[in-house]
Amino acid sequence: MxxxxxxxxxxxxxxxGWSVDIIDQTKLPHVFEIKxxxxxxQACRAIRDMLVRGAPLIGATAAYGLCLAVREDPGFEAxxxxxxxxxxxxxxxxxxxxxxxNMRAVLRDVEPHRRAxxxxxxxxxxxxxxxxxxxxxGEAGAALIAEAGRGGREMVNVLTHxxxxxxxxxxxxxxxxxxxxxxxxxxxxxxxxxxxxxxNQGAALTAWELSRHGVPHTVIADNTGGHLMQRxxxxxxxxxxxxxxxxxxxCNKIGTYLKALAARDNRVPFYVALxxxxxxxxxxxxxxxxxxxxxxxxxxxxxxxxxxxxxxxVRVTPAQSAAANYAFDVTPARLVxxxxxxxxxxxxxxxxxxxxxxxxYAAQ
Amino acid sequence: MxxxxxxxxxxxxxxxGWSVDIIDQTKLPHVFEIKxxxxxxQACRAIRDMLVRGAPLIGATAAYGLCLAVREDPGFEAxxxxxxxxxxxxxxxxxxxxxxxNMRAVLRDVEPHRRAxxxxxxxxxxxxxxxxxxxxxGEAGAALIAEAGRGGREMVNVLTHxxxxxxxxxxxxxxxxxxxxxxxxxxxxxxxxxxxxxxNQGAALTAWELSRHGVPHTVIADNTGGHLMQRxxxxxxxxxxxxxxxxxxxCNKIGTYLKALAARDNRVPFYVALxxxxxxxxxxxxxxxxxxxxxxxxxxxxxxxxxxxxxxxVRVTPAQSAAANYAFDVTPARLVxxxxxxxxxxxxxxxxxxxxxxxxYAAQ
Numbered sequence: 001m002x003x004x005x006x007x008x009x010x011x012x013x014x015x016x017g018w019s020v021d022i023i024d025q026t027k028l029p030h031v032f033e034i035k036x037x038x039x040x041x042q043a044c045r046a047i048r049d050m051l052v053r054g055a056p057l058i059g060a061t062a063a064y065g066l067c068l069a070v071r072e073d074p075g076f077e078a079x080x081x082x083x084x085x086x087x088x089x090x091x092x093x094x095x096x097x098x099x100x101x102n103m104r105a106v107l108r109d110v111e112p113h114r115r116a117x118x119x120x121x122x123x124x125x126x127x128x129x130x131x132x133x134x135x136x137x138g139e140a141g142a143a144l145i146a147e148a149g150r151g152g153r154e155m156v157n158v159l160t161h162x163x164x165x166x167x168x169x170x171x172x173x174x175x176x177x178x179x180x181x182x183x184x185x186x187x188x189x190x191x192x193x194x195x196x197x198x199x200n201q202g203a204a205l206t207a208w209e210l211s212r213h214g215v216p217h218t219v220i221a222d223n224t225g226g227h228l229m230q231r232x233x234x235x236x237x238x239x240x241x242x243x244x245x246x247x248x249x250x251c252n253k254i255g256t257y258l259k260a261l262a263a264r265d266n267r268v269p270f271y272v273a274l275x276x277x278x279x280x281x282x283x284x285x286x287x288x289x290x291x292x293x294x295x296x297x298x299x300x301x302x303x304x305x306x307x308x309x310x311x312x313x314v315r316v317t318p319a320q321s322a323a324a325n326y327a328f329d330v331t332p333a334r335l336v337x338x339x340x341x342x343x344x345x346x347x348x349x350x351x352x353x354x355x356x357x358x359x360x361y362a363a364q
Numbered sequence: 365m366x367x368x369x370x371x372x373x374x375x376x377x378x379x380x381g382w383s384v385d386i387i388d389q390t391k392l393p394h395v396f397e398i399k400x401x402x403x404x405x406q407a408c409r410a411i412r413d414m415l416v417r418g419a420p421l422i423g424a425t426a427a428y429g430l431c432l433a434v435r436e437d438p439g440f441e442a443x444x445x446x447x448x449x450x451x452x453x454x455x456x457x458x459x460x461x462x463x464x465x466n467m468r469a470v471l472r473d474v475e476p477h478r479r480a481x482x483x484x485x486x487x488x489x490x491x492x493x494x495x496x497x498x499x500x501x502g503e504a505g506a507a508l509i510a511e512a513g514r515g516g517r518e519m520v521n522v523l524t525h526x527x528x529x530x531x532x533x534x535x536x537x538x539x540x541x542x543x544x545x546x547x548x549x550x551x552x553x554x555x556x557x558x559x560x561x562x563x564n565q566g567a568a569l570t571a572w573e574l575s576r577h578g579v580p581h582t583v584i585a586d587n588t589g590g591h592l593m594q595r596x597x598x599x600x601x602x603x604x605x606x607x608x609x610x611x612x613x614x615c616n617k618i619g620t621y622l623k624a625l626a627a628r629d630n631r632v633p634f635y636v637a638l639x640x641x642x643x644x645x646x647x648x649x650x651x652x653x654x655x656x657x658x659x660x661x662x663x664x665x666x667x668x669x670x671x672x673x674x675x676x677x678v679r680v681t682p683a684q685s686a687a688a689n690y691a692f693d694v695t696p697a698r699l700v701x702x703x704x705x706x707x708x709x710x711x712x713x714x715x716x717x718x719x720x721x722x723x724x725y726a727a728q
Contacts, residue, residue: 029682193685195663197561197585200680203664207685219687221561221663222586223619227655227693230621255587257594261625291591299559299585300567302666304678312678314668316564318393321557321571323583329591 001166001180003032003212009171010052011060011127013120018071020064024051025167029208030305040069040082047089047096054168055242055278056130059095062086063123066103067116074115079107094243095277099126127170133275134172136342141178141238141273144345145189148235148269152187156235159192159225162253163205164240164273174273175240176206178340183215191217192228196253198298198325222255226262236269238340244272244279246361248333248348249286254326260335272331272348273340279353281360286330299323365530365544367396367576373535375416375424375491382435382484384428388415389531393572394669401425404433404446411453411460417565418532419606419642420494423459426450427487430467431480438479443471456615456656456692458607458644463490491534497639498536500706505542505602505637508709509553512599512633516551521599523556523589526617527569528604528637538637539604540570542704547579555581556592560617562662562689586619590626600633602704608636608643610725612697612712613650618690624699636695636712637704643717645724650694663687 001008014021020037026049027033035051037043043065046052052061069082083100090096103122110118149156164175172180182189191210196202203219210217220228228234237259243251250256250272263270283289300323303313317323336348346356354361365372378385384401390413391397399415401407407429410416416425433446447464454460467486474482513520528539536544546553555574560566567583574581584592592598601623607615614620614636627634647653664681681687700712710720718725 029685030679195561195680197559197587203681203685208682211682211684217685219663219681219685221618221689223561223617223622223693224688224690226621226625227618227690230693253587254585254591257590258587258622258626261590261629262622265625299583302668302678302680304666304680306676306678312670312676314666314670314676314678316559316666316668317567317583318572318575320575321393321567321581321583324588325585326588326591329587329594 001171001209001213009127010057010167011064011170018120020068022046022052022061023167025053025205026051027311029204030311037064037068040065040085043068044085044089047086054163055093055095056169056275058090058093059099060123060127060130060170062096063099063103063126066100067119067123070107070119071116074112079104094280098277102126130170130275131172133342134169134174134177137174137273137275137340138172138177138181140344141271141340142181142185142187144236144269144271144340145178145182146187149187149189155188155190156182157190157192157233159194159228159234159237159259160206161194161202161239161256161259162196163201165206165209167205167209168240174275175238176209177273178238179215180213183213189215191215192225192234193217193219194222194225194255194259195219196255197222200302201253225259229262229266229268234268236271237263238271238273241272241274241278242328243283243289244274244339245283245286245289246281246353247285247350248336248339248353250331250336250348251286251289251328252331254329257329257331260331264335269337270335271338271340272336276341276343276357276360279357279360286332289328289330291329292327294325294327296323296325299325365535365573365577373491374421374531375428375534377484384432386410386416386425387531389417389569390415391675393568394675401428401432404429404449407432408449408453411450418527419457419459420533420538420639422454422457423463423641424487424491424494424534426460427463427467427490430464431483431487434471434483435480438476443468455654456606459641462641466490494534494639495536497706498533498538498541501538501637501639501704502536502541502545504708505635505704506545506549506551508600508635508704509542509546510551513551513553519552519554520546521554521556521597523558523592523598523601523623524570525558525566525603525620525623526560527565529570529573531569531573532604538639539602540573541637542602543579544577547577553579555579556589556598557581557583558586558589558619558623559583560619561586564666565617589623593626593630593632598632600635601627602635602637605636605638605642606692607647607653608638608703609647609650609653610645610717611649611714612700612703612717614695614700615650615653615692616695618693621693621695624695628699633701634699635702635704636700640705640707640721640724643721643724650696653692653694655693656691658689658691660687660689663689
């Protein structure tokens, strides 16, 4: 996608051809800074400290982190140690281990002196694959947006929650990929951006990437979507997902469920965009997803920029008050109009998902 | 209610007997400051800039604001001008106009030189009435909490949105009055406090007043309530209302509707506590309520206290991104389990409300 007119991916080899450039997302939207990773340790820190986030981008960073390790020592002892180190940075991120296992399997059959070259080529391939998948999601979703706008004759209002944009992937994003595809095709699309407390991924990341690409958007408090739907100001909702169960139940950022309820109550279509890598056919339903409880500090404190341009964290609650921070909720499949995947729009039902992704269900 | 062991009302005549003391609620929870109002303009500013907020307290402040005006000029031209000025401060607040009409009607039959004295006496009477009404709401609602906890044998989790506590009224509150009554009666009650963006009235005010009174509570992001209800961690919801239509539809802080939807989806009782002064029998349904759009700065900026103890406002969105700030939404009566009023729990239906408050419907 574009930043200040330049095409950019969230991760790419540096100018020297071997180091790795990422965007430090902890500083967005206030500071845009490209960070150059040159060692395995730097890659581990980038994942652990959430300079990069979003399942696909975490996987890509792990793959390139392994490249940096292989370049220094192509022996398998070093490769295994590097995999272990990278794997420990975000223990719950499924894509991370998937990317590492994938890289490791490829390197196994390669002679040591060629491993670095093959590793870089394979990491680049994983990134290109992510881009292609997201592109396909974008095309499938853009058709829905075009339809909502009567083929471009009317402005379309899309509501999204959290950040499932290009910053969460290598490029294009998942939930926002249809928005970019529609916008680039000349459809008049406007996005209601849920602020997305805690952590404010909507206000900080979604708003930033939409503004850089020039897509009209308006940030709203998470409380607002229901009212907008009641007043007919939302044509469709598109959100991402961290994990989708075999029956189509969707685990996503906390608050997704509330928007799905409002969409149902107001007959607004509610779509979930997902690369099939987040479909977990081994998970019968969403009730089995362990909901991560994060630091209460993300609720009690908010980070932003002060009038002097300095990034600061302020406490919004009384010092004596406890806070709880559940990171995800589960949206029942009955509230989901459709799943936008790289193989088209699929019903949020076990049998439909099985038909679209038989290889995922083969082992179940 | 109590602050640091001292009993306090949110509004009361100052030590001089004619000026008016209020709590500057914009500074809570970080600074507790009593502000002394001495002119009509100061009273208008206090309402408009939300130093005082909450329907009943806005009404009380308007009444005392009129006293300050009458004290300077008891002529009816001045009284009408003052009413108009006060009325314009918060267009959605029905109590404001109710209090002003009430005061105006009383002053009509009084000779000019006695109007100030009568105005102050009547404003004090309105305040005492508010306290008595809220007390009655507390008793009716505490019975529901006791019932949810099997008569005190089990802990009860109440979820509330925004601040409808004693800070929103003269004393006791509306939605929180049942909580205080139950807590004071020895029932083990815990409150999930919605942060309530924008403006954070939950994190700032509800958490503060509950902590001062010693009621166990936990602050959560507004996105969280649905998940808690799905997991059985909410026994009942109690919220306040700024305006209730003749058919029982409830206009309250933005986001209330989303919690009502989640309550319905999970069979959690959803109660709205209201003094009958917020019941607007002339309003057929909630669709007719004009929804106040407030400054986008309340969405783009968050105020809190920095580690050095200084109150600061930080921007959480990119500078280029627009934001929208709708202050209220309307919860359909079908989602409301019951209305907790000073005359007991009433069904959210036109005929039930008419039976409970015939005088309100007489003119319709």
